[in-house]
Amino acid sequence: MLNGHSERVAKPRVVRIGGREIIAEGLHLNFWADISHRCMTATWPSFIAGAALVFLAFNAIFACFYWIGDQPISNVPAGGYIDYFYFSIETLSTAGYGDMHPQTHYGHFVAAIELFTGIFSMSLMTGLVFARFSRPSARLLFAASPVISNHEGAPTLMIRFANERQNIIGNATARLWMFKNITTAEGQPFRRFYELPLLRNESPALALSWTLHHVVDEASPLFGMSPEELEATDVSLMVVVSGYDVVAAQTVHARKPYQHSDLRFGHRYVDVLSISDDGRVRIDYGRFHDTLEG
Secondary structure, eight states, rough: OTTSSSSSEEEEHHHHEEEOOOEESOEEEEGGHHHHHHHHHHHHHHHHHHHHHHHHHHHHHHHHHHHHHSSOTTOOOOGGGHHHHHHHHHHHTOOOSSHHHHHHHHHHHHHHHHHHHHHHHHHHHHHHHHHHHOOOOOEEEEESEEEEEHHHHHHEEEEEEETTTTTOOEEEEEEEEEEEEEOTTOEEEEEEEEOOOSOEEEEEEESSSSEEEEESSSSSSTOOOOHHHHHHHHHHEEEEEEEEEEEEEEEEEEEEEEEEEGOTTTEEEOOEEOOOTTSEEEEEEEGTTTTEEO
């Protein structure tokens, strides 16, 4: 329902955050207050379709203004609306073929307003398209399952990921978080997050693969938890990686959520690195997600 401030109560919708489905409802939204975010987060088909609809709507409106005038445009046979519509497209896009042109003060006035609208809208659309293309993004391939097995004589949670672009991500940093349901002292359910310390959370140059290691010792929130306890408390993990892409000259970010059911106890990752006969390093991404017991 709209009010005096053009706000409406959003319909309930299902959103996914960290692999969890959440029903969002009762939020008061102003459509125009966050239009830039909507344009940036829409899918490409939706973005292009929306831009096309706005373009057609603008031209249809300006064509009406021409149509109600007293022959404001020359060379329009019988004052047909479709011809005014075509002239509006030429004007709004600043193409200006020249066959039709304003011939009255009214026609020049409407055309001037449409030209200003066209220049403004084209600049805005160019900025949006450029922003969508130039958004920094990391193409990281995360292993399908985290594993827990012995590493350096201690039980360790390991998560492997690789740089799909195979360029250099400098000063890469990684953080690992765990989420679980708890009950407060007042008996209220609460979802708490813990940062899991890593043996190494920085890499000077991420080019191929990187395996994160978290030791599951007495100080770890995962210590002593069985698969049944992980399920009972709905444990989930989140990996967040950031770094400087030297090709794009931008800071890039990536994240990957895991559910408790993704964990594989007593498994380790299959080695994907080897040395070829000519001494070069070979990495087999076809086995990147594979694990072995032991």
